[in-house]
Amino acid sequence: xxxxxxxxxxxxxxxxxxxxxxxxxxxxxxxxxxxxxxxxxxxxxxxxxxxxxxxxxxxxxxxxxxxxxxxxxxxxxxxxxxxxxxxxxxxxxxxxxxxxxxxxxxxxxxxxxxxxxxxxxxxxxxxxxxxxxxxxxxxxxxxxxxxxxxxxxxxxxxxxxxxxxxxxxxxxxxxxxxxxxxxxxxxxxxxxxxxxxxxxxxxxxxxxxxxxxxxxxxxxxxxxxxxxxxxxxxxxxxxxxxxxxxxxxxxxxxxxxxxxxxxxxxxxxxxxxxxxxxxxxxxxxxxxxxxxxxxxx
Amino acid sequence: xxxxxxxxxxxxxxxxxxxxxxxxxxxxxxxxxxxxxxxxxxxxxxxxxxxxxxxxxxxxxxxxxxxxxxxxxxxxxxxxxxxxxxxxxxxxxxxxxxxxxxxxxxxxxxxxxxxxxxxxxxxxxxxxxxxxxxxxxxxxxxxxxxxxxxxxxxxxxxxxxxxxxxxxxxxxxxxxxxxxxxxxxxxxxxxxxxxxxxxxxxxxxxxxxxxxxxxxxxxxxxxxxxxxxxxxxxxxxxxxxxxxxxxxxxxxxxxxxxxxxxxxxxxxxxx
Numbered sequence: 001x002x003x004x005x006x007x008x009x010x011x012x013x014x015x016x017x018x019x020x021x022x023x024x025x026x027x028x029x030x031x032x033x034x035x036x037x038x039x040x041x042x043x044x045x046x047x048x049x050x051x052x053x054x055x056x057x058x059x060x061x062x063x064x065x066x067x068x069x070x071x072x073x074x075x076x077x078x079x080x081x082x083x084x085x086x087x088x089x090x091x092x093x094x095x096x097x098x099x100x101x102x103x104x105x106x107x108x109x110x111x112x113x114x115x116x117x118x119x120x121x122x123x124x125x126x127x128x129x130x131x132x133x134x135x136x137x138x139x140x141x142x143x144x145x146x147x148x149x150x151x152x153x154x155x156x157x158x159x160x161x162x163x164x165x166x167x168x169x170x171x172x173x174x175x176x177x178x179x180x181x182x183x184x185x186x187x188x189x190x191x192x193x194x195x196x197x198x199x200x201x202x203x204x205x206x207x208x209x210x211x212x213x214x215x216x217x218x219x220x221x222x223x224x225x226x227x228x229x230x231x232x233x234x235x236x237x238x239x240x241x242x243x244x245x246x247x248x249x250x251x252x253x254x255x256x257x258x259x260x261x262x263x264x265x266x267x268x269x270x271x272x273x274x275x276x277x278x279x280x281x282x283x284x285x286x287x288x289x290x291x292x293x294x295x296x297x
Numbered sequence: 298x299x300x301x302x303x304x305x306x307x308x309x310x311x312x313x314x315x316x317x318x319x320x321x322x323x324x325x326x327x328x329x330x331x332x333x334x335x336x337x338x339x340x341x342x343x344x345x346x347x348x349x350x351x352x353x354x355x356x357x358x359x360x361x362x363x364x365x366x367x368x369x370x371x372x373x374x375x376x377x378x379x380x381x382x383x384x385x386x387x388x389x390x391x392x393x394x395x396x397x398x399x400x401x402x403x404x405x406x407x408x409x410x411x412x413x414x415x416x417x418x419x420x421x422x423x424x425x426x427x428x429x430x431x432x433x434x435x436x437x438x439x440x441x442x443x444x445x446x447x448x449x450x451x452x453x454x455x456x457x458x459x460x461x462x463x464x465x466x467x468x469x470x471x472x473x474x475x476x477x478x479x480x481x482x483x484x485x486x487x488x489x490x491x492x493x494x495x496x497x498x499x500x501x502x503x504x505x506x507x508x509x510x511x512x513x514x515x516x517x518x519x520x521x522x523x524x525x526x527x528x529x530x531x532x533x534x535x536x537x538x539x540x541x542x543x544x545x546x547x548x549x550x551x552x553x554x555x556x557x558x559x560x561x562x563x564x565x566x567x568x
Contacts, residue, residue, distance in 0.1 A: 103314070
């Protein structure tokens, strides 16, 4: 055997070291590849099935996608989803930015309390929050009762089972998701730059608009795309606070699959959602490095 | 600096931030008064307080069962996520090739894809594998969802870890796995733990995948709450809500103490 001949010819010590290095790498490659294979088999493969079903059921071809474009019902759902997502993301981003900026610049004693609040609202169960909002906003809820008792209104306001309720619930959920990455990116801004601009004669607002805001732009882009992606796929809050009257895409997909067993249409919508999310990620990858984004989270 | 801080614009920003904080936190606490209401329907207590909704939690066996199911699933799923996520992060860090860098980004897929999309795909594949409505099936699905968080937090800790420590161990004759066990793991365990806690929390509160992968055989707490809200908005949900909110507050306070401890430990080491 050629290999055995080589072993005899080669000097012993370097050969052992070489084998050792190869074996080390083998171990580390195993550490990388085993989780990768598990992910591909139990996660990526199921995802690929979604794409596959969308072009094979009920029959081969792009019929399901044609239905998405042609059906007025589907178009209405997509329209509702789009505008609720845009409004929610914009509000969450503005409020998250304000919160992050305030936390970073307030007294450190207050900072801790603010962080407790942000983390609490970040972690509390999404279902419990939806429940709390139902309690507050329903026809005989706390808000309506209070306003009625105070004589400010004579009829209960419709605060739930409509777009308003869904947006309130979603913004409430999304503000910490916007604030936390913004906070991480704002921490890396050199705190001496705005005072320097002020020293050169800039007014406070100018210092913010021309120095701070541009420096925080990568964080804004990252946070806005994260929030957009999350709100696009939002299921629980729209389903519970929309009360069947405001139907967003994720709930509509679930209805297609569970109620009408229309797997073809459901998976075609899911695939479109998936592709949209990945296109957003491409934009995000161009704007900021992934390592910084996720290393900070 | 001080001059900017005390300007009227700045005071306005701080005031708005406190208002925003009230908007974020106060609604959560509405579950507390509601949970003590003596009525069978959702209401604020009018004078008289009652523990009947807490009694309901104990008397109705479906609640206890769902807590047990959720706990088992979250524990097992975060265990798998910890092992796979840590292994992947260590391997990628040590090899540090272009390929492993892409692997590390690729491993984050489950946290970006909308849950409804992978729920559909998993449903189909789990039916074929006979995993639908089984603990193993849901554990596996939740492990996939938790893995990215472990990869992220372990990678973050490894970024500050000196590669030469591992090389020193190797040159003293340690096998690769021994080197990992004796030099890497003792130094990265805070990241492992943080990622594991994240993975546990993700599974504990997960509903969309659970709705698609389980029916009667496995009944997690989020599904029980979901059903509780759907059927006439049961006030029992408020009672479980109080327990969950208190647990979350405890977890947040522990996390802040933990951060402080890590910081003091880091400061002590750098001295």
